[in-house]
Amino acid sequence: MSETDAGRLASLVSRARSRAARPDADADRIRRLLAEEGDQIKANTRHFNAERYDRIDEIGAERHERYRTRAREIKADAIERLPELIDRVRESVADNGGTVYIADDAADAREYVAEVSEGADAERVVKSKSMTTEEIDLNEGLEARGLDIWETDLGEFVIQVAEESPSHIVGPSLHKSREEITDLFEAQFDPEESLDSAQALTEFAREYLGERIEAADVGITGANFVLADSGSIALVTNEGNARKCASVPDTHVAVAGVEKIIPSIEELHPFAELIARSATGQAIPQYLSLLSPPVDTPAVDFDSPDEPGFGGSDAERDFHLVLVDNGRTEMREDDDLRETLYCIRCGACANSCANFQSVGGHAFGGETYTGGIATGWEAGVEGLDAAAEFNDLCTGCSRCVNACPVKIDIPWINTVVRDRINRGKDPGLEDVLVDGLVPDAEEPGTPLRKRFFGNFETVAKVGSATAPVSNTIASLTPVRRALDAGLGIDVRRELPAFQRETLVEWAEGRATVDDPERRVVLYPDVYTNYVQPERGKAAVRTLEALGCAVTVPDVGGSGRAPLSQGMIATARDKAERLAADLGDHLDAGRDVVVVEPSALAMVRREYEKLLPAATYERLDDASYEVFEYVYGLLENGAAPDALTAGDGDGVAYHSHCQQRTLGLESHTVAVLEELGYDVLTSDVECCGMAGSFGYKSEYYELSVDVGESLADQFEDTDRTVVASGTSCTDQIEALLATEARHPIRLVAP
Amino acid sequence: MSTSPVREFRRSLRRVDATSSVVEPAGFDAALADALEEPAVGAPLPFADLSLSDHPVALDPSPRELRAARTGVTGSRLGIADLGTVAVESRGGGDELTALFPERHVVVLRASDVRPDLESAFAWLAEEFDAGRDSLVFETGPSATGDMGALVQGVHGPEAIHVLVVDDE
Ligand code: SF4
Numbered sequence: 031m032s033e034t035d036a037g038r039l040a041s042l043v044s045r046a047r048s049r050a051a052r053p054d055a056d057a058d059r060i061r062r063l064l065a066e067e068g069d070q071i072k073a074n075t076r077h078f079n080a081e082r083y084d085r086i087d088e089i090g091a092e093r094h095e096r097y098r099t100r101a102r103e104i105k106a107d108a109i110e111r112l113p114e115l116i117d118r119v120r121e122s123v124a125d126n127g128g129t130v131y132i133a134d135d136a137a138d139a140r141e142y143v144a145e146v147s148e149g150a151d152a153e154r155v156v157k158s159k160s161m162t163t164e165e166i167d168l169n170e171g172l173e174a175r176g177l178d179i180w181e182t183d184l185g186e187f188v189i190q191v192a193e194e195s196p197s198h199i200v201g202p203s204l205h206k207s208r209e210e211i212t213d214l215f216e217a218q219f220d221p222e223e224s225l226d227s228a229q230a231l232t233e234f235a236r237e238y239l240g241e242r243i244e245a246a247d248v249g250i251t252g253a254n255f256v257l258a259d260s261g262s263i264a265l266v267t268n269e270g271n272a273r274k275c276a277s278v279p280d281t282h283v284a285v286a287g288v289e290k291i292i293p294s295i296e297e298l299h300p301f302a303e304l305i306a307r308s309a310t311g312q313a314i315p316q317y318l319s320l321l322s323p324p325v326d327t328p329a330v331d332f333d334s335p336d337e338p339g340f341g342g343s344d345a346e347r348d349f350h351l352v353l354v355d356n357g358r359t360e361m362r363e364d365d366d367l368r369e370t371l372y373c374i375r376c377g378a379c380a381n382s383c384a385n386f387q388s389v390g391g392h393a394f395g396g397e398t399y400t401g402g403i404a405t406g407w408e409a410g411v412e413g414l415d416a417a418a419e420f421n422d423l424c425t426g427c428s429r430c431v432n433a434c435p436v437k438i439d440i441p442w443i444n445t446v447v448r449d450r451i452n453r454g455k456d457p458g459l460e461d462v463l464v465d466g467l468v469p470d471a472e473e474p475g476t477p478l479r480k481r482f483f484g485n486f487e488t489v490a491k492v493g494s495a496t497a498p499v500s501n502t503i504a505s506l507t508p509v510r511r512a513l514d515a516g517l518g519i520d521v522r523r524e525l526p527a528f529q530r531e532t533l534v535e536w537a538e539g540r541a542t543v544d545d546p547e548r549r550v551v552l553y554p555d556v557y558t559n560y561v562q563p564e565r566g567k568a569a570v571r572t573l574e575a576l577g578c579a580v581t582v583p584d585v586g587g588s589g590r591a592p593l594s595q596g597m598i599a600t601a602r603d604k605a606e607r608l609a610a611d612l613g614d615h616l617d618a619g620r621d622v623v624v625v626e627p628s629a630l631a632m633v634r635r636e637y638e639k640l641l642p643a644a645t646y647e648r649l650d651d652a653s654y655e656v657f658e659y660v661y662g663l664l665e666n667g668a669a670p671d672a673l674t675a676g677d678g679d680g681v682a683y684h685s686h687c688q689q690r691t692l693g694l695e696s697h698t699v700a701v702l703e704e705l706g707y708d709v710l711t712s713d714v715e716c717c718g719m720a721g722s723f724g725y726k727s728e729y730y731e732l733s734v735d736v737g738e739s740l741a742d743q744f745e746d747t748d749r750t751v752v753a754s755g756t757s758c759t760d761q762i763e764a765l766l767a768t769e770a771r772h773p774i775r776l777v778a779p
Numbered sequence: 780m781s782t783s784p785v786r787e788f789r790r791s792l793r794r795v796d797a798t799s800s801v802v803e804p805a806g807f808d809a810a811l812a813d814a815l816e817e818p819a820v821g822a823p824l825p826f827a828d829l830s831l832s833d834h835p836v837a838l839d840p841s842p843r844e845l846r847a848a849r850t851g852v853t854g855s856r857l858g859i860a861d862l863g864t865v866a867v868e869s870r871g872g873g874d875e876l877t878a879l880f881p882e883r884h885v886v887v888l889r890a891s892d893v894r895p896d897l898e899s900a901f902a903w904l905a906e907e908f909d910a911g912r913d914s915l916v917f918e919t920g921p922s923a924t925g926d927m928g929a930l931v932q933g934v935h936g937p938e939a940i941h942v943l944v945v946d947d948e
Contacts, residue, residue: 208928
């Protein structure tokens, strides 16, 4: 390491330390939640997640995809036409004999519901599950006005009794074990018989809440969908409580965000297909209720127990639909947050998230909302501070993208919000982040640590130029301590070792295939170039053996590192440069082959957001993951015998999260199998390392917890372990103490 | 794949833990008598040729009867074959309450009203909405919860469902 480089590092570290960026509190909180709630959350979310995959398999991926496409179109159109649909709902509900109230914010909504309740001389209110009422703190608001309010969804009831907040959008109490609920209920209610089974607890709750429903004056529900044309609401439940709350008392108040409106019954169909399948892996919920209140069902008057006709109540039914804005109009006008309003709150983004599976919504959530999309909701409804509490838990692994029934680009929303948090400024202000390690050029507010990871390419360049000395220095205890204290890089992690000779240097002036079948640019992503050039060389040899002329150009990073830190301007800058550099190669008829999946995903997914459409499409069309490309070559007649065959050798393969989102896991498996390897694949969503994430001190234990699920799958295997991503191989090596390589190194000649 | 809709419907009902039987119209009364556990409440059936009046089923029950009933009988004009779903409509006779309070829900449904899937059910639904019948519940299997640490059937709704399919074809 040169003197200037060392000086830079020292200055970097001391500046960072002076900012006292070390989030010990986060680490403690995560450790506690891993221990207290992790097992329960893991079992429940993984169950939902696995069921989701099964139910989608049953109806076929294609059909599911059709519904997703349609659902997204409907939501996009409905949000676009929202003001008009709101007007339509006002009319149709009024025609039915009900009232619509648009609440500007939480206080406004609370006040209205309280007034309606008081107008009905209510003492007791029963509720079915509604996240929107959690958002507006409705229970607290009504209690403050002296009302007795009960949650009738059993999960919400548990939370109400425990005085906790929901840990999941769909299963508010899924962090609690049966034993914990037994203890809680026995302490609270002192029942005559022990409540030591799920059955006993359920029976108790049914009786207890049944009495409260019978004596209720007002029933409050949410609404999963509001149908503008008919003034109907759709409710999804499994317990049957929503219908009871809506039909037993004669006053029904439904509270929903304004974004829940869709035009008519016709548009409900794809959502009816999607919602339960995505949420809990059910083909349809037990109860899909469509109500166009006031309904014809007679209200029940339990005060006249012997009167026929359900007590003979002659009270008119009264219905109020409270549509809550609370920041949604602004979200609608925000190009990056708008998609959040398409969310149907199925929780699939939480269930498919490896970090969420470990730590749950009490860490991975804000004031109200939990899981991947919570960042969008919290940023829009509560503000950036609420989102900042947990935004960094999204690693951008993108597994939620395919899970989301309305195809929201959830990682992008997380990235945008991260960028805004970094800037600490209002959205919309133009700022330019300067590329480089120079602290002086730093954007005000952007944490230095993010800049450090975001500029990993520069770190790698310096590290490689000075390797192996840089590696030695970096591994010295005082340096590691300084990195930990200053940048929060956990001492328990082994740092990447930079190679003195980069892939680009190795390839320079090298002869390749004459008269090739195809011409290829092997993209030297930062990891392949500086840290793992061997896998790059293996890729070059493989492609050449299959008849390709291969060039390894000296081009820059994809922008993945800055993007993952929420440094969008820097990422865009990198994307533009790379697109320009690769453009010349595309002009020359070359295909772009990428080894590192996170770099490929950048080009194929995120560049859509960062580059002009035509530039993005051209690059997207021309770029391939290395095994995807090899697969294509073999399909088109290239002879596989030039590669290293498997002869039945066992291989344990972990694909990369972002590679799987692109649908590219199967190509590696197919090629390995064609070459005679016996392949076992992992089925965890992510390795838990996720670029810089696993290096950060406060997340180290979470990262290891996630990684252990992967390690468990490969633990007792005598197969050769291979993985596509650098992060994945690092994580596997750390946890299994076995070598993990990129699969291209197996098959290369 | 040409199984009759009713056969598929019954298979789906089994999958969602509901039972079913099929009867000729002439056998309806006997079959219903078999399916009832007393005391029972009911909502008038929406079919001209089928009635609950010869059965020990309280129509327009008092709240006490509703609470005490072990069986609730309603008629449904929709079955969904591949899901095992039935419709419970909001009517003045209190179908919703009848289907929800007692621990056992007996559904009377005509074979000709079984539609293949959710898509065809929504086509039917659109016509119903046009005709102003726009409040109903799609009910699929007994009410259930996983919130108490394991799956339990019978929460705020019934824990058993029996569908009596009247073969009118
Ligand atoms: S963002 Fe998508 S996956 Fe997540 S809760 Fe909303 S609809 Fe479901």
